[in-house]
Amino acid sequence: MPRPSQAQDQALLAAGRELYAELGCAGLSVRRLAEAAGVNPAMVHYHFGSKDGFLRTLLQQMYEDMYAGLSHEVEGPGDPLDKLQAALRSLARFVRSHRPVIARIWADAQAGELVAQEFMRANAPRHLGLLMELTQAAEKAGQLRKVPPLQRFVFLMGSVVAPLVIAGGVQVLGVLPPVVAEGMQEQALSDAAIDQRIAWAIASLRKES
Template identity: 60%
Template sequence: MSRPSQDQDQALLAAGATLYPALGCAGLSVRRVAEAAGVNPAMVHYHFGSKDVFLRALLQQHYEEMFSALSLTSSGDGDVMERLSAALLGVARFVREHRPLIARVWADAQAGQAVAQDFLRANAPRHLSVLLALLQEAQARDRLPRQPLLTRFSFLMGAVVAPLILVGGMKSIDVVPPALLAAVDDEVLSDAALQRRIEWALLGLASGV
């Protein structure tokens, strides 16, 4: 008997990524994912074994893409502030592109969904450690004044990432004031806007004020 196409697992993951933000762990059914992927529902079990394993693979696939890019931009012997800036830009782009998925993971975790909780426990420390290590290196190289590490990290996330979550969420449910809507992409969500906020945030940290 021939082996099912190896493309089916990727088709299932792509369908799951499309459906998951709206349905979450509880609402996402094997049958619905299979229908969206155009394959037999049995293929979910064939490739992944169970719905929970499928959900873990779905979330992990997206995270690993971001973490691989983050690891690449943060490593090396280049200027630490340039590496920190590039790392922040990579994280911010990931949040911008996957905000609905990230919001659902947090909602599921808070609702007690074990898959989401386990995913966050396993992965959140990974990218946080990379960013915190860059901040520590910048301080050790006298590129940033000595300040509490978590205070600096919280400031950066608030300045760079929080607007993506807040304004992106407002835009998705159509509650951005009409007078501001035209400026949202250019002034909040674009790469240029991200780079401006990163530059301002790092200048603020460097000033030590």
């Protein structure tokens, strides 16, 4: 019996990327997924074992895309502060591009979906730990003031990443006054806006000479 095409698993994952943010763990059925991918529903079980196996693979694949970007910045040239700023930029752009998926993972985890909860427990410490290490390295290099590490980390995330989640959410809901909505892209979501927030946040944490 010929083995099913290897392209089918990639077609399923591509379809899952399109559907997950809308449907979540509970709403994404095997039949709906297979229809979107143009394959037989049995191929979900053939390639991934189960619907939960598919979801684990899908979420992990998307996460690895983000983590690879962070790792690339950390391994590149520059001092600890340069690497921290580059990693913050990489993380922020990923969050901007994948806000609906990130919001859905949070919602699924809070709704008790085990796949989402297990995913967050397994992966959140990886990128959070990496960024914490970068801030500590910048402090040891004399580039940042010595402050409580968790407080500094929360400040950086609140300054750089949180606005993307909030702005993206209210933009989708359409609840902003027109004058605010018109400037949202340029002043909150653009590369320039992200870079400006990073610059302001780092400037406030720099060690005084």
